[in-house]
Amino acid sequence: MQTAPIPPECPTVRVEDDRTGLDIETLKRAFLDNLFYIQGKFPEIATQNDYYMALAYTVRDRLFRRWLNTAETYSKQGARTVCYLSAEFLMGPHLGNNLINLGIFDTVKQAMTELGLDLDELFEKEEEPGLGNGGLGRLAACYLDSLASLETPSIGYGIRYEFGIFDQDIKDGWQVEVTDKWLRFGNPWEVARPEWEVEVKFGGHTQAFTDEHGNYRVLWVPDKVVRGVPYDTPISGYKVNSCNTLRLWAAEATDSFDFDAFNAGDYSGAVFKKMESETISKVLYPNDNMTQGKILRLEQQFFFVSCSLQDMFRILKRQNIAIERFHEKFTIQLNDTHPTIAVAELMRLLMDEYGMEWDKAWSIVTSTFAYTNHTLLPEALERWPISLFGSMLPRHLEIIYEINRHFLDDIRIKFPDDLDRLSRMSLIDESGERYVRMAHLACVGSHAINGVAALHTKLLKQDVLHDFAEMYPEKFVNVTNGVTPRRFVALSNPRLTRLITSKIGGNWIKHLDDLRQLEKYVDDTGFCSEFRTIKHEIKQDLSNYIKGLYDINVDPNSLFDIQSKRIHEYKRQHLNALHIVTLYNRIKANPDIDITPRTFLFGGKAAPGYYMAKLIIKLINSIADVVNRDPDVRDRLKVLFMKDYSVKFAQRVYPAADLSEQISTAGKEASGTGNMKFAMNGALTIGTLDGANVEILEEVGAENFFLFGLTAEEVSQKKAAGYNPQDFYSTDPELKLVIDRISSGFFSHGDTELFKPLIDDLMYHDQYLLFADYRSYIDCQDRVGLTYRDQDLWTRMTLLNTARTGKFSSDRSIQDYIDNIWHTKPVSIDLKEYVQGGS
Ligand code: C3B
Secondary structure, three states: OOOOOOOOOOOOEEOOHHHOOOOHHHHHHHHHHHHHHOOOOOHHHOOHHHHHHHHHHHHHHHHHHHHHHHHHHHHHHOOOEEEEEOOOEEOOOOHHHHHHHHOOHHHHHHHHHHOOOOHHHHHHHOOOOEEOOOHHHHHHHHHHHHHHHOOOOEEEEEEOOOEOOOEEEEEOOEEEEEOOOOOOOOOOOOEEOHHHOEEEEEOOEEEEEEOOOOOEEEEEEOOEEEEEEEEEEEEEOOOOOOEEEEEEEEEEEOHHHHHHHHHOOOHHHHHHHHHHHHHHHOEOOOOOOOOOOOHHHHHHHHHHHHHHHHHHHHHHHHOOOOHHHHHHHEEEEEEOOOOOOHHHHHHHHHHHHOOOOHHHHHHHHHHHEEEEOOOOOHHHOOEEEHHHHHHHOHHHHHHHHHHHHHHHHHHHHHOOOOHHHHHHHOOEEOOOOOEEEHHHHHHHHOOEEEEOOHHHHHHHHHOOOHHHHHHOHHHEEEOOOOEOHHHHHHHOOHHHHHHHHHHHOOHHHOOHHHHHHHHHHOOOHHHHHHHHHHHHHHHHHHHHHHHHHHOOOOOOOOEEEEEEOOOOHHHOHHHHHHHHHHHHHHHHHOOOOOOOOEEEEEEOOOOOOOHHHHHHHHHHHHHHHHHHHOHHHOOOEEEEEEOOOOHHHHHHHHHHOOEEEEOOOOOOOOOOOHHHHHHHOOOEEEEOOOOOHHHHHHHHOHHHOEEOOOOHHHHHHHHHOOOOHHHHHHHOHHHHHHHHHHHOOOOOOOOOOOOHHHHHHHHHOOOOOHHHHHHHHHHHHHHHHHHHHOHHHHHHHHHHHHHOOHHHEHHHHHHHHHHHHHOOOOOOOOOOOOEEOOO
């Protein structure tokens, strides 16, 4: 769309003071102004939500100034830009994070207090955009924070799901899903940009033709066209002026559809078509590490990818940059295979829309994309049946066949006479029903391929992408994940933040390695006692919160043993449950036994269609019912499944943990990021040598980490040798007692059927080797219990954990991406007085 020229006689509008000022009086005035003019309320009739909205707009005004300056600077400089394509962005609440990044947290808190309001209560009013399932979506959000903080020009591209991840309720111990209506009260953080909408085609057929220069061209005649409308959210950086953009696409019906149907008098038909188009961005698929192969999911993927690429072409045009320089202007990161159709779509746009020839287009494509793999689990690897793919994206299928033809030729040259290799590596799986293999397309179409932790990258090269690592060794790099210390320490743990800053200054929030300076205080009893007191106070706060929500008393002096993450068999929440039952059995056998009091807290959602995961939730709740009520336990054990785990809730949980459960079967968890958040906040980890646990152990030292279990190598060897879980059941009496007690119906009111599927699975398959790791886990937990009794030692260990987690800042991860993959340069933003109009 053409921008309107500003007439020279236009009066100058200065945007200042009430919309930019950061002092307390201005903030108060601005807040009341927004309450009046945006919410249409005066204090006597305003609700807490009105106050929240007024504050959000007050903060947004301040962001806008930075946002506009940033956009203008990037545009003028034609700055090289990172485009992070992700089907999920699990942003969490915006308000607190923006206050931290703008450096006005304390001032705003004070301003609210002076107006008789409580900032913490206002935070509670924010509906978080739950546009992600777990680790992958939250990682994308941490990366946006770091990109802005490192002053790197970037755009996060994704989908504006109308319904994000479902809300979780627990009824009779079972998970119940409730739709997430996060937009119900409006979203003050986004701005619709209908002027930048694009059209996305689906279905139909292709027609070859010869253009006026005699070149072979293809026309795609779709049978459906949908509009994508961008909604932009400003992404502030920490104490810099940079403010980047998260651009999420919403699907809407095209006007032409409505017109055609209206003219034909088919009103309800038109409305139906409209609804059908809009379903594309209706709901987030609630699976983590699992692909369902649904048509709508592929539509979602293509929809946001096509919108985003078209948007990049619009930006190129506006900045007067030639199409041939696409890859110089943009570097595109594919967050898992979900946006991988972008490889074919960029080829199509370059060739069919801009008339470029194949080789040139392919060289641009392969200079543009880089692919991050997030999982080795076979059930998470995306493949689309050719028939489905071809009917939705006929042109893209042709392009993929052509990419494959070139690719297979390259393999033949590098590895002559190796038919097996050709069929293993082909973009098309032809072993039965034919499929497009999205990970293969991503590998071929990208110049860099990365895993998300050292072990994961190693296993990728050894296993899942072994052939690709042989073909393109130079493409493989590791980028260990990281998390933002702004949200997960500065915002979530203000007490710890104050203590640290009082000793080493505040630079660590930007340079997390500075936390190492805390090491010199490990023998300072005063400091250690403050460190310990803070943990205790936070545990008390969580206990109060739990009391309010569940009417359960948990003792802040007990060891807070927490496992919060998606519920998945490979993450082994049920191994944790076996430990609880072990301790319970010990108490039942000897009620006076001396054990360290513990509070077991669980949080996490199960995919609605994942029966075993839901049964694990039921098992935990059933154990909790018995253990928490048994008088023999005398409150030494408490078990609680905390419902509806979210980013907002996670922020309360990480700082309150003593023990972080990172107990996945070795070789299954690509990285984990919760493990980093717990460790930064001074929890000790009990964990296997899996994902980033390996690197956490390396950083904090083996003496400050509770390690147990088989290694990834031992797991494969055990499986190859024919693993039989019953060998463990029959030789470990404690394990046998635990399993027998669950099977007997002890935790299910005598019902021996309820947990049978879970128990049978463990007894006869045990794919995730719970039985093989049981003894090592229990012994390790016994060491945890004993260590906790020595509070001086424990505090020393936790302090060293916090001090040594600098590596796990997402700033380090993003710097790795910049140095090894993106090669972008920071652009610093001057905050000029914004003047609109005049000359
Ligand atoms: C997750 C992995 O399971 C985690 O180990 C990893 O830390 C994060 O990604 C971020 O890299 N993951 C996910 O949440 N969803 C998937 N579909 C695949 C991986």
